[in-house]
Amino acid sequence: MAEARKINPLLKSVLEFGPVVIFFIAYLRLKEQVFTIGGTEYDGFIVVTAAFIPLLIASTGALWALTGHISRMQVATLVLVVIFGGLSVWLNDARFFKMKPTMIYLLFGGLLAVGLLRGQSYLKFVMEEVMPLRDAGWMILTKRLMWCFFALAVLNEVIWRNMSEEAWVYFKTFGLSAAVFIFFMAQGKLFQAYSVERSDPDQRGD
Template sequence: MTGKTDINPFLKQVLELGPPLAFFFIYLRLRDDSFMIGGIEYSGFIIATIIFVPLMLGAMGILWYLTGKLSRMQIFTAFMVIFFGGLTAWFNDERFFKMKTTLVYGLFALILGIGLLQKKSYLAYVLDEMLPMKHEGWMILTRRLCACFAVLAVANEFVWRTMSTDLWVKIETFGFPIALMAFLMLQFSLLQSYMDDPDHQ
């Protein structure tokens, strides 16, 4: 399949948000259980992580099949989930999966920061077609989002190292995404004056 095809927005949201929600509910169901596999005991968190990886890849595969493309961010996130999910299962250590969130947010902050040092907005490179905006607006948004990702990376380290797994799962599933979405909505509202009018050429 080639080209870009629009799909129902609700279906798109289900495919993007379904796997993390599935992980949350699977974890709630299995958190007090342990499983013996191949002579090794695994916690409910580890099993939930192992189940989450193919669920997410399956949803992304369907999204790719229906739309003909995946964003660079989706591909990168999939790689990180596979890599750290694999380490979590291989070493039977939930810390790897918890650190994934820190590294994802941290790398996003680093990439945006490198662009800023070059006086470029890598964010514009990824999103310009979907969100026409003047260069100055992109630079402002990139600086703010770079700082936001850095804060989220630090916050994740604090949460998983000092709080319970139950609380981390809840914050990972709901807290961080909601905080990021609220931040973006606020920024788009504040940066309206930098938006390009697609009807005015």
């Protein structure tokens, strides 16, 4: 596989996170409004979702054109956004888009679980260049991340079904990303114990 081409880090961040930020800002501005399109009324959430889908497609396409590479995670996320966002717009029902994070985390967690059942860490294939660990460390980290993904899927269901739409938008925009960031920050001892630079192979971070 060809290596990804380097682009300006700021541009890369804009392409990766810009659509989500725009979705959040647009929602705050339009959440109270109702739009009549083709004789059907759509609330602000549905209109913003409809705009978010092509925006994400465009930004992902631009990222691929500039770098020559997009991750499997980005592809899976884009496909699920198109499917569940499209269903929300087509059926004028916000619930489908709110279920999208659940499906994403169930998919990622399920893929990691399949790898573990086969005695492999699929996470290693994705992140080995970023975090060089020994095989035992990858297996532990993969198992922990699998449970983290499943927990986030459950948490998303609890929040969108029991809290306000605005609370869910805040959770989706900030809470999910923060949860994954905190998860990796909490793995410091594991990274130290299983780093390939360490000479003691018997130390464990579990």
